[in-house]
Amino acid sequence: MYQNCLKFCIKGNCTNDGYRFSPKSSIQQDFWCKLIGWTCSDECRYICMWNTVEKFQAQHGYVPKFHGKWPFTRMLGMQEPASAIASMLNLATNAYMYGRIRSEFTVRKVPIVLFWHGFALVCMNAWMWSTIFHTRDTDFTEFMDYACALSMVMGLFIAVIVRTD
Structure with missing residues (x-):
């Protein structure tokens, strides 16, 4: 679920290098994330992580780890x-x-x-x-x-x- 979302998000929103947003990107990045240097593929990982969390909670009743870490909501661009x-x-x-x-x-x-x-x-x-x-x-x-x-x-x-x- 997560991997499919990630593949679709990166393909539809990022340039080939995965760092910059393509002109057709639907992702809106806030000031703090831009300042700290979140790339397009980073944004896709974050969006897909929370989409997957919502589905896992609804279907299985638990929150999975991503890349070995529990999901945290970013605040002022801070990951944790x-x-x-x-x-x-x-x-x-x-x-x-x-x-x-x-x-x-x-x-x-x-x-x-x-x-x-x-x-x-x-x-x-x-x-x-x-x-x-x-x-x-x-x-x-x-x-x-x-x-x-x-x-x-x-x-x-x-x-x-x-x-x-």
């Missing part, structure tokens, strides 16, 4: 709005605490502060990529999210060792 907002809040909290570290401690007086500067930057980078990934899932943003999350976990492991020393 709650996760993206939670990641933004984590980034903001880390940035706030980093500002406090910078204002209250100096490397000359407390040399270990240099480690905490680096750790804070690693964490802020990880939360930034988490926000980007949950806003717009692509192979690259997924890789960066997982790689930076791993760097944060490794930083936490080092922090435990530093703190217990």
Whole structure:
């Protein structure tokens, strides 16, 4: 059902590369989706996902996963709005605490502060990529999210060792 819808939608609305909308396209993309970079084939996947969800709920009473993920309603172009907002809040909290570290401690007086500067930057980078990934899932943003999350976990492991020393 999903695959047939997708094939029909892409053929009827997208250019051959699948990125742009053809002149005869019936899909209307909002400002936020354009800003974030949703392509024509992405829009078709989204439309067909929700068409399939409606039919599955009516016929079978459950919601299927698509591309290994549960369907979410986009908000302001964000693919997973709650996760993206939670990641933004984590980034903001880390940035706030980093500002406090910078204002209250100096490397000359407390040399270990240099480690905490680096750790804070690693964490802020990880939360930034988490926000980007949950806003717009692509192979690259997924890789960066997982790689930076791993760097944060490794930083936490080092922090435990530093703190217990």
